[in-house]
Amino acid sequence: MDREQALEIVKEQISGKRYIHTLGVMESAIELAKQYGVDEKKAEIAAIFHDYAKFRTKTEMKDIIDTHGIPADLLEYNAELWHAPVGAVLVEKVVGISDNEILDAIRYHTSGRAGMTKLDKVIYLADYIEPNRDFPGVEEVRELARKSLELALIKALQNTISFLLNRNQAVYPETINFYNDLIMKQGDEVYGE
Amino acid sequence: MDREQALEIVKEQISGKRYIHTLGVMESAIELAKQYGVDEKKAEIAAIFHDYAKFRTKTEMKDIIDTHGIPADLLEYNAELWHAPVGAVLVEKVVGISDNEILDAIRYHTSGRAGMTKLDKVIYLADYIEPNRDFPGVEEVRELARKSLELALIKALQNTISFLLNRNQAVYPETINFYNDLIMKQGDEVYGE
Numbered sequence: 001m002d003r004e005q006a007l008e009i010v011k012e013q014i015s016g017k018r019y020i021h022t023l024g025v026m027e028s029a030i031e032l033a034k035q036y037g038v039d040e041k042k043a044e045i046a047a048i049f050h051d052y053a054k055f056r057t058k059t060e061m062k063d064i065i066d067t068h069g070i071p072a073d074l075l076e077y078n079a080e081l082w083h084a085p086v087g088a089v090l091v092e093k094v095v096g097i098s099d100n101e102i103l104d105a106i107r108y109h110t111s112g113r114a115g116m117t118k119l120d121k122v123i124y125l126a127d128y129i130e131p132n133r134d135f136p137g138v139e140e141v142r143e144l145a146r147k148s149l150e151l152a153l154i155k156a157l158q159n160t161i162s163f164l165l166n167r168n169q170a171v172y173p174e175t176i177n178f179y180n181d182l183i184m185k186q187g188d189e190v191y192g193e
Numbered sequence: 194m195d196r197e198q199a200l201e202i203v204k205e206q207i208s209g210k211r212y213i214h215t216l217g218v219m220e221s222a223i224e225l226a227k228q229y230g231v232d233e234k235k236a237e238i239a240a241i242f243h244d245y246a247k248f249r250t251k252t253e254m255k256d257i258i259d260t261h262g263i264p265a266d267l268l269e270y271n272a273e274l275w276h277a278p279v280g281a282v283l284v285e286k287v288v289g290i291s292d293n294e295i296l297d298a299i300r301y302h303t304s305g306r307a308g309m310t311k312l313d314k315v316i317y318l319a320d321y322i323e324p325n326r327d328f329p330g331v332e333e334v335r336e337l338a339r340k341s342l343e344l345a346l347i348k349a350l351q352n353t354i355s356f357l358l359n360r361n362q363a364v365y366p367e368t369i370n371f372y373n374d375l376i377m378k379q380g381d382e383v384y385g386e
Binding site for chain 1: 359
């Protein structure tokens with residue numbers, strides 16, 4: 001599938017603002033993929049479709065979670081997490097993308113997981129630092145992203161988990177698994193060119 | 194076992210400073226037990242023995258973890274966590290205490306776990322707020338402890354997890370399970386008298 005075709009499909013699913021965000025994620029994902037030796041085409045497609053399910057109703061997302069083998073404990077956590085695995089299901093079934101690396105990058109782009117692949121990490125980080133993002137700490141993560149994929153992700157995760165703690169929100173266990181994984185593998189960082 | 198007997202046993206295992214901390218935990222644990230309807234005698238004994246293994250060498254603790262069914266993943270995390278489950282093993286085998294509620298309160302006093310009992314919570318919180326403790330945020334948790342066991346614990350966990358994040362340290366998954374449990378059961382708080 002080429003870029004224009006993919007963008008046309010996703011444009012119908014999301015708001016104009018979310019579409020601009022998607023273009024930003026695409027741009028950042030391709031740049032990170034280039035820098036860290038990840039397949040640029042897979043990064044492009046995963047980025048374009050990462051928020052495919054963002055505007056589905058909670059009822060529809062819950063139904064897909066219940067019937068497509070998505071861990072049911074997700075329903076106990078913030079609904080912001082749901083669109084990612086639901087998106088992976090719909091992008092496979094409705095759009096017809098079958099590449100599991102791309103589908104996983106969509107699936108884990110909000111929660112993270114233990115054992116994130118380099119493509120997963122590129123999409124997670126691109127979603128955090130794309131040029132339209134503007135929140136406290138984002139510039140620091142952008143700077144780190146120029147030096148190390150993993151160090152940038154550690155800072156992004158620390159910011160995200162702190163954000164949840166400060167708002168009395170639960171932290172999805174896979175997010176901590178992702179963070180712990182990064183901390184324990186420090187020293188194995190992937191440095192960019 | 195009476196208090197004097199228990200204190201005599203533990204005094205031989207720990208430093209003078211740690212013994213003073215233990216007396217503080219005992220005092221706070223009995224007070225919290227009274228306030229929140231927990232068995233005061235169990236709270237007293239669990240508090241006295243909670244740091245029984247604090248001064249064992251890492252080699253000895255690792256050996257006990259390896260051979261007594263303690264989850265091996267603990268060894269990948271901060272060694273500060275090890276003395277709690279090791280203490281539960283030694284307090285059972287060497288001191289001869291067989292009450293599982295007391296042993297669990299010792300076992301989980303540093304990591305926490307999903308499904309903490311009220312006795313577990315009292316020991317965890319007493320260890321955090323005992324009168325000799327002096328660190329940023331402790332007074333706020335002491336004040337919350339007068340109103341709600343659970344709200345005080347949520348704040349203590351938020352402080353502890355933030356502390357770990359700020360120092361680039363991993364967060365043991367059971368600690369997040371404990372925190373998430375408290376957040377999800379908000380509204381079921383146990384209020385004191």
